[in-house]
Amino acid sequence: MVENDMTAENLRSAYGGESQAYQRYMVWGEKAEEDGFPNVGVLFEAIAYAEQVHAANHFKALENVKGDHLVASGAVFGYGDTVENLEGAIAGEDHEIEQMYPAYSIVAKNQKENDAIKTFHYALEAEKAHSKLFNEAKDSVEEGNDIELEEVNVCSVCGYTIKDEMPDYCPICGEPDEVFETFA
Amino acid sequence: MVENDMTAENLRSAYGGESQAYQRYMVWGEKAEEDGFPNVGVLFEAIAYAEQVHAANHFKALENVKGDHLVASGAVFGYGDTVENLEGAIAGEDHEIEQMYPAYSIVAKNQKENDAIKTFHYALEAEKAHSKLFNEAKDSVEEGNDIELEEVNVCSVCGYTIKDEMPDYCPICGEPDEVFETFA
Ligand SMILES: [Fe+2]
Ligand SMILES: [Fe+2]
Ligand SMILES: [Fe+2]
Ligand SMILES: [Fe+2]
Ligand SMILES: [Fe+2]
Ligand SMILES: [Fe+2]
Numbered sequence: 001m002v003e004n005d006m007t008a009e010n011l012r013s014a015y016g017g018e019s020q021a022y023q024r025y026m027v028w029g030e031k032a033e034e035d036g037f038p039n040v041g042v043l044f045e046a047i048a049y050a051e052q053v054h055a056a057n058h059f060k061a062l063e064n065v066k067g068d069h070l071v072a073s074g075a076v077f078g079y080g081d082t083v084e085n086l087e088g089a090i091a092g093e094d095h096e097i098e099q100m101y102p103a104y105s106i107v108a109k110n111q112k113e114n115d116a117i118k119t120f121h122y123a124l125e126a127e128k129a130h131s132k133l134f135n136e137a138k139d140s141v142e143e144g145n146d147i148e149l150e151e152v153n154v155c156s157v158c159g160y161t162i163k164d165e166m167p168d169y170c171p172i173c174g175e176p177d178e179v180f181e182t183f184a
Numbered sequence: 185m186v187e188n189d190m191t192a193e194n195l196r197s198a199y200g201g202e203s204q205a206y207q208r209y210m211v212w213g214e215k216a217e218e219d220g221f222p223n224v225g226v227l228f229e230a231i232a233y234a235e236q237v238h239a240a241n242h243f244k245a246l247e248n249v250k251g252d253h254l255v256a257s258g259a260v261f262g263y264g265d266t267v268e269n270l271e272g273a274i275a276g277e278d279h280e281i282e283q284m285y286p287a288y289s290i291v292a293k294n295q296k297e298n299d300a301i302k303t304f305h306y307a308l309e310a311e312k313a314h315s316k317l318f319n320e321a322k323d324s325v326e327e328g329n330d331i332e333l334e335e336v337n338v339c340s341v342c343g344y345t346i347k348d349e350m351p352d353y354c355p356i357c358g359e360p361d362e363v364f365e366t367f368a
Contacts, residue, residue: 016257019203023239055207059263066262068275073200073257078250079243091252 001064004111008065010104011058011116014123016073017100018055021092022048024076028085032141035082039149040137043163044089046152046183047130050159054123057158061115074100086138093131097124122158125172129161151184185248188295192249194288195242195300198307200257201284202239205276206232208260212269216325219266223333224321227347228273230336230367231314234343238307241342245299258284270322277315281308306342309356313345335368 002008029044074095076088101124108116140147150164158173166177186192213228258279260272285308292300324331334348342357350361 012259012261015207016200016204016255016259019207020200020255023199023203023206023236024243026236027240027243052207052210056211059208059211059261062261063263066264066268066272068258068260068279071200071204071257071259073255074252075196075200075255076252077196077243077246079247080250084250088250095252 001115002061002113004113007104007108007111007113007116008062010107011062011119012065012069012071013073014100014104014120015055015058015062016071017075017096018051018058018123020073020075021051022055025051025089027079028082028089031079031085032082037082037141037146039146040082040086040141042149042183043133043137043147043152046154047089047133047161049181049183050126050130050154050161053154053156053159054119054126057119057122061119082141083138086134086141089134090131090138093127093134096127097131101127122160122172126155126159126161133161133163149184151182153180153182155179156181185299186246186297188297191288191292191295191297191300192246194291195246195303196249196253196255197257198284198288198304199239199242199246200255201259201280202235202242202307204257204259205235206239209235209273211263212266212273215263215269216266221266221325221330223331224266224270224325226333226367227317227321227331227336230338231273231317231345233365233367234310234314234338234345237338237340237343238303238310241303241306245303266325267322270318270325273318274315274322277311277318280311281315285311306344306356310339310343310345317345317347333368335366337364337366339363340365 025044025048029041033041076092105120154161155170156179157175160172209228209232213225217225260276289304338345339354340363341359344356
């Protein structure tokens, strides 16, 4: 739950941003498959699911704010080739890591909004993993190669995302491996 | 593709709205299951998928508009019981049917934006089916009963949604039954 208007607005903006990130990653994942990079397609699908976890966490933190709102969110557009789409994905993740979530987190802390502090922290930490994975994928696709990938594991509690490995406990939220979803 | 700023802005706004509708329906679907209405949960999940089809269609119509944009979209909030959530869903669908898509469509026609005309038309017609299905579900849940449901079929081209029936051809976009996704 949330008490202060500024944090409520930041939660709504972040919810709108995560919701749009989910959709563009699903579209770009399908495009990666069409472009001959099926493993990049799986990576997009897995990270889309992580953004869904963030969207759901932000939405639930807003449980006591009901009704219609006009939501303003930054979003990346463009339906290009897979290198361009990965560049768009990296730009969006890095904006969240460097600008959006640090700013929203410091306001939430100032306003002692515990639910928002937690959901912003989970998202910020998960986006760092996303940026790294998309950068590796971009390097590979620029050389004309799909990424090597057995599976991608995503924490359903915080959105933490890891390739070809299953941690015993999530390094961000501390939940055990049963809460992870596997994409392959 | 899109040439005029006003239609591009309307496509982005509708994309933001559909993206957020997808996420709230997924959250509300899970809540319906927890509340003891699993078939309402399936209905939410199926209609969420229809909103994903709309989001993807709008996003692809914007293929030539690249980079960052601030997107302003109307969205419904609230994480209540399943009757309240269905009321929120109906309010959102009816806003799209009565206000948003008619306004965006008339501008797109005036600007001869053919891709936008098509994707707005598909969404507007599909939302009519959604509003009807959510209203039936609300009537049932208000009486304390889950809805009766075998399956929900959703057109992957236009988002048309129909319960317990598979049309030979989609009544909105005309595609054959193979393009439908089934939720049960
Ligand atoms: Fe995220
Ligand atoms: Fe991310
Ligand atoms: Fe986690
Ligand atoms: Fe829709
Ligand atoms: Fe709808
Ligand atoms: Fe259709």
